[in-house]
Amino acid sequence: MTVEYTDCITLSEETAELAEKELRENEATRRHGLQQVRDWIVKNPRIVHCRDDENFLLRFLRAKKFSAPMAEEALERYLLLRQSWAAAFNNMDCTLPNMKHLIDAGYLFAAPGRDKYGRRWIIARPGVFDPHKFTNEDMCRIHGLVYETLLEDSESQVRGFVHFADGAGVSFPHITLFTPKEAVRIVKNGERTLPMRHKQVYGINVHPSLKYVLDFGLSLISDKIRKRVKIYSSMEEASDEIDTNMLPKEYGGVIPMSEMIEKFKEELMAMRAKLLSHDEMKVRLEMFSEGARVGSVTALKQGSALTCGGRTLDTTLCGSFRKLEVD
Structure with missing residues (x-):
């Protein structure tokens, strides 16, 4: 028996039970988490293009146990890493x-x-x-x-x-x-x-x-x-x-x-x-610090001001906008 959700993503009944136990995943958390991340992608000025299908976004939500802010942080890091180290x-x-x-x-x-x-x-x-x-x-x-x-x-x-x-x-x-x-x-x-x-x-x-x-x-x-x-x-x-x-x-x-x-x-x-279509995903590199562009791993601080060219951007549109700092 399988458990089917939207976008034709399915899990076996046993795996769905495991996901709820270990990851806090159920129909409600999936729907809420996906909507929150999708809204964040649309409103994030640093993201030019990103996959927003359920399969792709759920891997980040699941990895962060459905903490949308943490999933967004990881997703932004991921997009930046792919583009800043494009040769690899x-x-x-x-x-x-x-x-x-x-x-x-x-x-x-x-x-x-x-x-x-x-x-x-x-x-x-x-x-x-x-x-x-x-x-x-x-x-x-x-x-x-x-x-x-x-x-x-x-x-x-x-x-x-x-x-x-x-x-x-x-x-x-x-x-x-x-x-x-x-x-x-x-x-x-x-x-x-x-x-x-x-x-x-x-x-x-x-x-x-x-x-x-x-x-x-x-x-x-x-x-x-x-x-x-x-x-x-x-x-x-x-x-x-x-x-x-x-x-x-x-x-x-x-x-x-x-x-x-x-x-x-x-x-x-x-x-x-x-996988080749992933090369279409883009961020605006100029909106990240030099350290971030070369792959520095740091926490993305929730609620921090986004800056670009010395100008502070309004973050009230989305509470998940962050500033990527250099470690």
Whole structure:
């Protein structure tokens, strides 16, 4: 049985119950939240164009447990990130040669099906990324491509995701793809801006020499997410504690990795046109601070004055207008 809402967005009955329990989502909160965010988009002078369909807006509302102001904050950050780092976050096309190569190599893909909690599993194998052949823009783009594809599914917006990463083959050149400042902003944006529910993170085969990098990365994320991260020295150690049925056959599962990748490529192709249409979303960059335009992650303060060219804008039209400050 499914629960159907407006715009033909459906959730299974079990998922709808979970959404109400964990996210405070029901017909009333959905209707109110969607209307509030849509009104905010129309009245926000910094937004030129943004998707306003239910599927797109609900991912932000769900990620923020139907706090419309927090969802609006995340949405504005998201739009700014896509545009200010356009080289990495625009043109999310799975048919681009570099994307095809990384997908076929199994750098990043989602396993078919769901685990017993209804979650999709995302498999990452960073060691197959050749840092001498590909750039940090390629790395950002393929992560965006995979995550955006998966977020189009309303069940996954509620149920969330499990991440499994194999660190075999990762070396110092991988670490130097990003400057420390870029790394900080990517990690923070990954948690605060991308509207994904990260339910569990598993890592294996992390070389001891890279432990300081891992510790640094963990220091940047919230306590909530940090507690969901589990690192194992090998697959043998991990196999007793994780659901290997969700993993490729090469990691103790049933389905060969190559078959998983081919199935996921079908998902990517099905969403290709929609993801490319995201490039039409625009904000007025001149209305943001320089720090914000380069990806600085800060709180958007509710009720603060919006300024542009030294002129204070009237915020009485919408209580959700904010000033993006630099951290």
